[in-house]
Structure formats: structure tokens, C-alpha cells
Amino acid sequence: xxxxxxxxxxxxxxxxIFLQLFISGVDFFLPGIIVALQEKKITQxxxxxxxxxxxxxxxxxMPFGNVFLxxxxxxxFFYSWRWFFEIESFTFILxxxxxxxxSHYFIISxxxxxxxxxxNYKSLQDESVYQMFxxxxxxxxxxxxxxxxxxxxxx
Amino acid sequence: xNARRLIVVSVLLFLFFLGIYTWNERTNKLDAxxxxxxxxxxxxxxxxxxxxxxxxxxxxxxxxxxxxxxEENEELKEELFQIKRELSFAKEEKAELDRLRKLLxxxxxxxxxxxxxxILAWRLGANxxxxxxxxxxxFFSGSKVGTPIINADGLVGRVLKAGPYTSIALLLTDSGxxxxxxxxxxxxxxxxxGNGHNQYLSMRFVKQNEEVxxxxxxxxxxxxxxxxxxxxxxxxVSVELSANSMLDIKVKPLVVFDKLEEVLLLQNxxxxxxxxxxxxxxxxxxxxxxxxxSPLLVRAEENENFEKAFDEQANKSANGAN
Numbered sequence: 001x002x003x004x005x006x007x008x009x010x011x012x013x014x015x016x017i018f019l020q021l022f023i024s025g026v027d028f029f030l031p032g033i034i035v036a037l038q039e040k041k042i043t044q045x046x047x048x049x050x051x052x053x054x055x056x057x058x059x060x061x062m063p064f065g066n067v068f069l070x071x072x073x074x075x076x077f078f079y080s081w082r083w084f085f086e087i088e089s090f091t092f093i094l095x096x097x098x099x100x101x102x103s104h105y106f107i108i109s110x111x112x113x114x115x116x117x118x119x120n121y122k123s124l125q126d127e128s129v130y131q132m133f134x135x136x137x138x139x140x141x142x143x144x145x146x147x148x149x150x151x152x153x154x155x
Numbered sequence: 156x157n158a159r160r161l162i163v164v165s166v167l168l169f170l171f172f173l174g175i176y177t178w179n180e181r182t183n184k185l186d187a188x189x190x191x192x193x194x195x196x197x198x199x200x201x202x203x204x205x206x207x208x209x210x211x212x213x214x215x216x217x218x219x220x221x222x223x224x225x226e227e228n229e230e231l232k233e234e235l236f237q238i239k240r241e242l243s244f245a246k247e248e249k250a251e252l253d254r255l256r257k258l259l260x261x262x263x264x265x266x267x268x269x270x271x272x273x274i275l276a277w278r279l280g281a282n283x284x285x286x287x288x289x290x291x292x293x294f295f296s297g298s299k300v301g302t303p304i305i306n307a308d309g310l311v312g313r314v315l316k317a318g319p320y321t322s323i324a325l326l327l328t329d330s331g332x333x334x335x336x337x338x339x340x341x342x343x344x345x346x347x348x349g350n351g352h353n354q355y356l357s358m359r360f361v362k363q364n365e366e367v368x369x370x371x372x373x374x375x376x377x378x379x380x381x382x383x384x385x386x387x388x389x390x391x392v393s394v395e396l397s398a399n400s401m402l403d404i405k406v407k408p409l410v411v412f413d414k415l416e417e418v419l420l421l422q423n424x425x426x427x428x429x430x431x432x433x434x435x436x437x438x439x440x441x442x443x444x445x446x447x448x449s450p451l452l453v454r455a456e457e458n459e460n461f462e463k464a465f466d467e468q469a470n471k472s473a474n475g476a477n
Binding site for chain 1: 161165168169172175176179180185186188189190191192193194195196197201204276277278279280281282283284285289318323325330351436
């Protein structure tokens, strides 16, 4: 089962990279972070978090930090809002992705200012909007496949 | 997790972030680790996708879609004949140039080695804000940070980040890209800077009394030690007088960036003895986008006020003398 789990996450990484090839500016690893958070397995979440941060920071052009901060905000939002919503509900994911899209805009704006990097705010704004709408779709698909995966009977 | 614990975890996470951020600013170690891991994971996957894609398209092009090949072949033969003729003239001119250089004892570095590289992907992910693309070679194949990138038309950019087998390039059109250039005929020097994707480049720091003509070719000057001299960069499309006594020159890049598939890396033969060239990403001053705030303008206004005061004083003295 553990091996299958590893393969599931590797397949997720491949699909996320593949989607990022075609839709630039959108983070398809974020829904995976949310899925890992929902499963409440600390080791699995730690490995997934570390791997996703290293991949996204590695292929990014800004200095290390913004993806780590953004995913950390995802953890904080997730744990603070789960008192008010059912964590597997679509409303919760919609609100979470909207909050994360807005925070993405602010994190990048602030860090770009600190690092003296010129960025195109219009495209950042557009990409944050795409992120807001694409995160729930990707999460829904991943969550669905993950559920099916969970119920595979063990030999 | 209760509310108190959540606040403690949030504060700890933020402090941890500040710690690793400042540590990385000083040492760049996390950048190096993430570059080696992230680029290579993505590079491996994208390389596999490109391999499958190329195999399928090659099969289609070589065996299925052979319509109009004969016609194209004739055109290419004609083109080859013309190029051969031009090459023979160029060889003669090159021999003459070498003789003259020898005669005048001019040292000329022409030994930059070229390495062909495939473009694997364009901007990837939500953490890439530059005009960039992913290259299929890393530092094991000579793609180091700062390595110039060209194609048959001219300058493309420089390597921004390099992993072992994959690297990321910064395009000439990015706002953080700057190159020391010279005009081909007028020999007017300046700095060419990018203005973003699909925008003309700006040639800056050219005095207003310099002669720059529309249509003139702009080439690298080699003065920044980052690029060899003479790589075509672009063509001048407009020359206007700006507010700060400088010329506002727009340059159209010769390279069509959207159609790039393969490029060449230029490896400096004297890298080990030359001082470091300019940084790959050059932060632009904020006032560049709001010209009224420019210190040059402030200086110009101060000079203007000084000149006015000087003229008034001179007039008064002249009137007093009369």
C-alpha cells in the first residue's frame, strides 16, 4: 500500500508539471498540499510539502522563500477555518483557494519589492484569478482519485 | 489543534521563514539545493515528454507528411547555392581582415565555443515571473550562470540558473536584462534593456548629440565582459529626445522569441582569467517607470534653475555696467 501511495504522489507530480507546461503562472502543486493536509498523516504531509516546495522554488526565478511562505499560509488557513467548515466540502475549498490566490498576489508583490525585482502586476493579477478557479477543480479531481485509491483492497 | 496552539505554530512558521530567508540571502544555499532538485525533477519529466513528442512528430514528418518536399528541396538547393557564393566572398574578406589585424597587432577573441541546446519549456509555474525558458543542458554541459545564448538571428539572452543537466535562461526582453551595445555604423554605445514580452527594447544612456539612425543595427560591444563583441541584438526603430537630455531609442530584437526551438550557448574560452561580468538580473531603478521622479531630471531642473539665476545675475551686472 505504501508503494502504491508513493506511486500515486509521483503520478501527481508528473501531472502537475505537465499542466504547468501548458498553463503558465498557475501552481498545480497547491491542490496536492490541500489533499495531503486533509489526510492528516504527518510524515506523508512533511515529505509532500518538502518535495513540492523544492520543485516549485527550483523552477522559479525568484530567490527562495515565497513558495514556502505561501504553502505555510495554506496550512494556517486550513487549520484555522476547519472549525467553521467541513474540510471536504467544496465551499471550504473555494474559500481556501480564493484566500490563497489573494495571499499569493500579496506575497509576490511584497517579496518582489524587497528583492528589487520588476514584475508585471497585471499578469500576476490574472494568474491569481486563474489560480483561484483552477485550484478547486484540480483539488476535486485529485480528491476523487485519492478516494478511489484509498479503497483499493489490500492483498 | 486549538486556537492557542495554532497561533504558536503560525508565529513559529513565520519566524522559521524569516530565519531561512535571511540565511539564504547571505549564503544562497537553499537556492542551490532547490535549483538542483527542482530543475532536475522537472527537466527529467519534460525531457521525457519532449522525447515522445519529437518521436511522434518525426514519424509524421518523415513518413506521412511528404507533400511538397520536392518543391522545398529545389528552393533549398537554390538557397544553398547563394549561401555558398556569399561564403566564398566572406572567406576572402575574413582572410583580409585577419591579415590587417595581424598587421595592426589587434587582439581579437574569436574562440567562443558554441554548444547547441534544445528549449524544453517556457515559463513554468507560479513562481516564475521573468521572461524565461528551460534549457536541456546544465552545468555538466557548460551551461553556467551568465553564459550568453544566441541563435542564427542574434542575441537571445543569458543563463539565469543552472542545475546539473537542466538550466533556466533569462531572455533579452525581460525587464531585468541589460546588455552593453554599440550601433554598427555610428559606433554609438549604450545599454539595451528589456521592457517585457513582445515589447521593443530600450537603448539607454545615449547622449542627445549622438547620431543614431532608424534601421541601424545594434550589436554587443563586449565591454561588459559578459558577451563577445559583435553579436547582433536588434534594429533601431525609433529615436526620440527624452526629458533628461538623453535619446530615447527603441530597438526591435532580431530574434523572434516565440518561435525559438533550439539555441546556442557561447562558452568563454578565457572565463577563468577574466573578471566576473555583469550580473544576469539587473534590478532597474523604480524611477525608470516614473520619469518625473528621475534623479537625472531633478539634476536637469537644478541645472536649469542655476542657469536661469546665472543669466539673471549676468543681465543685472550688464545693466549695472551700462
